Amino acid sequence: MTRSGSAYRAGALLVIIACVFFALNGIVARIAIDGGLSPVSVAAVRTVGGALFLLPFVLLAWRRFTRAMALPIIAYAAIGVFASQGLYFQTLSYLDVALALVLSYIAPLPVAIYQHVRRGERLPPYAYALMLVAIGGVSLSVLGGSGGIGAVSVLGIAFGLATMITFAAMLLLSPKQPAALGPVVRAGAPLVVAALLYLIVVPPWAFPYDKLGDLVQLDGRWQLDVPLWTTLVWVVLLGSVVPFVLVLAGNARVGSGAASMLGMTEPVVGSIAAWMILGQVLSLVQVIGIAITVVAVAIVEHARTRFIRAVELPGMLPPLGDGNPR
Numbered sequence: 001m002t003r004s005g006s007a008y009r010a011g012a013l014l015v016i017i018a019c020v021f022f023a024l025n026g027i028v029a030r031i032a033i034d035g036g037l038s039p040v041s042v043a044a045v046r047t048v049g050g051a052l053f054l055l056p057f058v059l060l061a062w063r064r065f066t067r068a069m070a071l072p073i074i075a076y077a078a079i080g081v082f083a084s085q086g087l088y089f090q091t092l093s094y095l096d097v098a099l100a101l102v103l104s105y106i107a108p109l110p111v112a113i114y115q116h117v118r119r120g121e122r123l124p125p126y127a128y129a130l131m132l133v134a135i136g137g138v139s140l141s142v143l144g145g146s147g148g149i150g151a152v153s154v155l156g157i158a159f160g161l162a163t164m165i166t167f168a169a170m171l172l173l174s175p176k177q178p179a180a181l182g183p184v185v186r187a188g189a190p191l192v193v194a195a196l197l198y199l200i201v202v203p204p205w206a207f208p209y210d211k212l213g214d215l216v217q218l219d220g221r222w223q224l225d226v227p228l229w230t231t232l233v234w235v236v237l238l239g240s241v242v243p244f245v246l247v248l249a250g251n252a253r254v255g256s257g258a259a260s261m262l263g264m265t266e267p268v269v270g271s272i273a274a275w276m277i278l279g280q281v282l283s284l285v286q287v288i289g290i291a292i293t294v295v296a297v298a299i300v301e302h303a304r305t306r307f308i309r310a311v312e313l314p315g316m317l318p319p320l321g322d323g324n325p326r
Contacts, residue, residue, distance in 0.1 A: 011253025018246035019263055023270035025239030026101060027277050030092045032231040035216035039089035041207060042235060044198035047085055049236030050244070051195035054188030061185040065178075069189075072176040077193035080170030085194070087163040094156025096280040098271035102141050102290050103160035105267050106134055107167035108301050114172065115304075127303040134296035140289025141282075183248060218277055264298040 025046075032042045091100040109131045115121035142152055177186045212229040271290060274280040282290070 007253045011250045014246045014250035015254060015263065016265060018243035018250060019266040020269050021238050021243040021246070023101070023266045024273055025235060025243075026088075026092055026097045026270055027273050028231050028234045028239060029089055030097055030274075030278060031216050031218065031226070032228060032235065033089065033093045035214055035228040035231065036211045037208065037228070037232075039093045040086055040198075041202050042232070043085040043089045044202040044207075045232050046235045046240055047081060047191065047198050048195040049232075050240040051188070051191045053236075053241045054184065054191055057184045058188045058192055061181055064181060064185075065189075069178045069181075072173065072178070073189050074193055076170065076173045076177060077190035078197065079166055080173055081190050081194035082197045084163060084166035084170055087159055087166055091156055091159040091163050094153040095160060096282070097274035097278065098267065098280065098282055098286070098290060099141060099152075099156075100160055100163075101267040101270045102138060102293050103157070104163050104167050105264070105297055106138060106293065107164050107171060108297055108304070109134060110165070110168045111171050112300060112304060114168075121304070123300070123303045127300045130296040130300050134293050134300070137289045137292030137294075137296060141286045141293060142289075144283050144285030144289055187244070218279075264294050264301075267294050 029039075029042050029046075033039055088100065088104060091103065095103075112121070112123065112127070112131070116123070142157065177190070179186070181189065212227070212232070214228045215225040216228055216231070218224045218226065267290060271282060271287070275282070
């Protein structure tokens with residue numbers, strides 16, 4: 001085994017482990033929400049906790065910030081971090097984890113259409129056909145439950161689609177972040193700004209600290225009671241900090257294109273884990289729909305990655321793996 005081959009395999013393993021942690025983060029966040037915390041409170045804890053971890057790196061690079069960097073950083077913070085996190089956790093409070101994930105993971109589709117219209121990014125015809133296939137897969141996953149359309153929360157679908165839009169905006173805003181700051185500071189600066197926004201929405205004195213000692217029961221294959229505070233520790237450390245470090249290390253070894261493909265394991269892992277931990281059972285039709293969506297989006301994203309490498313248009317959107325982790 002060559003050094004480059006072993007480095008690639010190690011990087012791929014790091015990215016996959018990070019995706020497992022990201023997938024589990026949605027489940028743990030759902031546990032916290034079911035335990036009595038509001039979705040916005042959980043989003044605030046994750047964002048502020050992650051910002052505190054990256055704050056030292058941002059402060060060390062403070063002299064490198066310029067006024068021209070302010071607008072793209074604030075826009076990314078407000079839409080790509082503050083809004084996307086809040087809407088995603090709101091979606092989790094209404095929908096099963098698998099459905100929330102699959103709705104957010106179709107974000108590359110509107111991005112590809114936008115890039116085609118605005119920047120001339122022309123993908124192979126099969127990629128556009130697969131976009132329709134992916135939409136069909138989403139329809140199966142949403143409507144294929146035992147109760148049909150009547151069993152699905154309309155408000156949850158609305159939050160899920162809004163989340164998808166903010167994720168798409170995040171992908172479009174990502175290349176506008178100041179490259180001179182480096183990847184850690186480039187991710188940390190918007191996170192710090194978003195944390196300040198969350199401190200306004202959920203001020204520390206208004207946080208329900210009295211609930212942290214409450215026990216939350218898991219209804220999956222293992223009947224367990226866990227303290228509510230442990231879910232928040234997970235959301236910050238194992239749902240944000242650790243996978244963020246793993247993604248950075250993995251991207252450096254496999255490249256953002258490969259990381260994007262590997263990232264498609266997240267909805268699959270999330271669906272299986274939600275069944276085992278939360279007892280959220282999917283119908284066969286929903287499983288097929290999720291599988292169709294994940295495969296179709298992965299192929300479209302792969303086509304985009306190959307196009308970007310071949311053409312290298314100025315200002316072209318980077319692959320999905322370059323986005324800020326969920």
